Amino acid sequence: MEIRYKPEELTRLPRSVRYEPGKVIMIDQTLLPSEFKEIELRTVDEVAEAIITMKIRGAPAIGAAAAFGLALFVDTSKAKTKEEFMEGFEKAYEGLKNTRPTAVNLFWALNRVKNLVEEHMEDPLDEIKGLIVSEAQKIADEDVEANLRMGHYGAEVLPDGNVLTHCNAGSLATVQLGTVGAVLRVMHRDGTLKLLWVDETRPVLQGARLSAWEYHYDGISLKLITDNMAGFVMQQGKVDAIIVGADRIVANGDFANKIGTYTLAVLAKEHGIPFFTVAPLSTIDMNLKSGREIPIEERKPEEVLTCGGCKIAPDVDVYNPAFDVTPHKYLTGIITDKGVVWPPFERNLKRLFKKE
Incomplete structure (x- = not known):
């Protein structure tokens, strides 16, 4: 590469x-x-x-x-x-x-x-x-x-066309460039990224507030959608690949990412759309065997009850997990700074770390 x-x-x-x-x-x-x-x-x-x-x-x-x-x-x-x-x-x-x-x-x-x-x-x-x-x-x-390497590795394996992303794994989520962001930026520079679909990412709107802002800032053509529109956009044949970040990837390939990622993975499988996560080796936790062992942060109910400082719901009980876990069976591949890992993930992730 x-x-x-x-x-x-x-x-x-x-x-x-x-x-x-x-x-x-x-x-x-x-x-x-x-x-x-x-x-x-x-x-x-x-x-x-x-x-x-x-x-x-x-x-x-x-x-x-x-x-x-x-x-x-x-x-x-x-x-x-x-x-x-x-x-x-x-x-x-x-x-x-x-x-x-x-x-x-x-x-x-x-x-x-x-x-x-x-x-x-x-x-x-x-x-x-x-x-x-x-x-x-x-x-x-x-x-x-590492982001620069992931950007080039990812651009080699993602198909040309329209890409959908969730939350923000761009320059703002890393020191610079991003994990997903580096891939998108290399594709944009190569001319292979036609359109970027950006999920708004409730409840904190990292897609709308951050991803849309930074990719627009860098001149990438995009369309912002609400999270519940993603399935329909896929059904219409307007998505050629999905790429998301990860907050923790475990030994069997299961991974935690911003809440809503699991939904996208299931929909991608149904519609035959390649689904990738991208993260450096430092995000891979080989000490945990499956996603069931990943601790999931729960955040304050105000994030759900309000939007932009405005009250949008009555004072009811709220369940607000910040992340969900996507089983590895939904993954096409894991893009890392040392190359792309393909299934079977448990075996190939071990090989990746043996190279280290």
């Missing part, structure tokens, strides 16, 4: 999250599409709160933001000894780890930094601090590189 484009040739958007000494800078996604604003966070608690309140969202972006949170701890720590520093580091790690339960990249990124620190516990404190900051930056840079 040949890398034909650089990130700046595929998007005009800046990185969704980045680190500068003393601050983490991120796009506040809760304000889009009404306002594009970058916010500066100067404490670990502010980074944790931004993850919880979905100022930043998307599994890879959350992972990078959490790692930058640990880098920010280095800048703000007043510890005078290694013992004091490690006590504060552990507290920062735990606070960031407990922000959201489903996105495996969060734990992957935090554990990657923590494991590195533990490997260098005999080093001078200043060197340990430098390792934390540089590792967090590596995580972000590697995410962009």
Whole structure:
């Protein structure tokens, strides 16, 4: 697979999250599409709160933001000894780890930094601090590189024509380009993407607020639809492929993604439409055997009872799972930064990690 484009040739958007000494800078996604604003966070608690309140969202972006949170701890720590520093580091790690339960990249990124620190516990404190900051930056840079590879791998296997996507797995959900977003952007640049169908993605409308905004910003031809229109659009023969992101993929190929993904997978099977998920290796959790083991976050009922700050329902009981789990039998393939994984997924995912 040949890398034909650089990130700046595929998007005009800046990185969704980045680190500068003393601050983490991120796009506040809760304000889009009404306002594009970058916010500066100067404490670990502010980074944790931004993850919880979905100022930043998307599994890879959350992972990078959490790692930058640990880098920010280095800048703000007043510890005078290694013992004091490690006590504060552990507290920062735990606070960031407990922000959201489903996105495996969060734990992957935090554990990657923590494991590195533990490997260098005999080093001078200043060197340990430098390792934390540089590792967090590596995580972000590697995410962009991984997205670029996924974009090219995906563009090779998706058919030309009209593609439907759900939620936001674009540049805003990663450090830059996106997982799904990279594939769509490469296809757009190649001229193989004719039209992008964007599900609005209730209840938080990440498709309408974020995907439609960022793909329109980059000049991709799209049509926005409500979630309950997707089946009819497929029935009309207007969808040639479906591509979605993933917050966690497990050993047998089952995966968790934004609520509504499972419905699309079943409809795609009924209509004979290729259905792909795309995610980096850091999203694949080989410790879980099936999707039944994935913890599913439940969010506040206000997300369902309101829309855009307006009350749309009476005060009734609400069930608001943020994600659903799609069984692997509905998947055509899994696009990763190391190539495309085809069925049987349990065997071929193991092979993928053996190559590592």
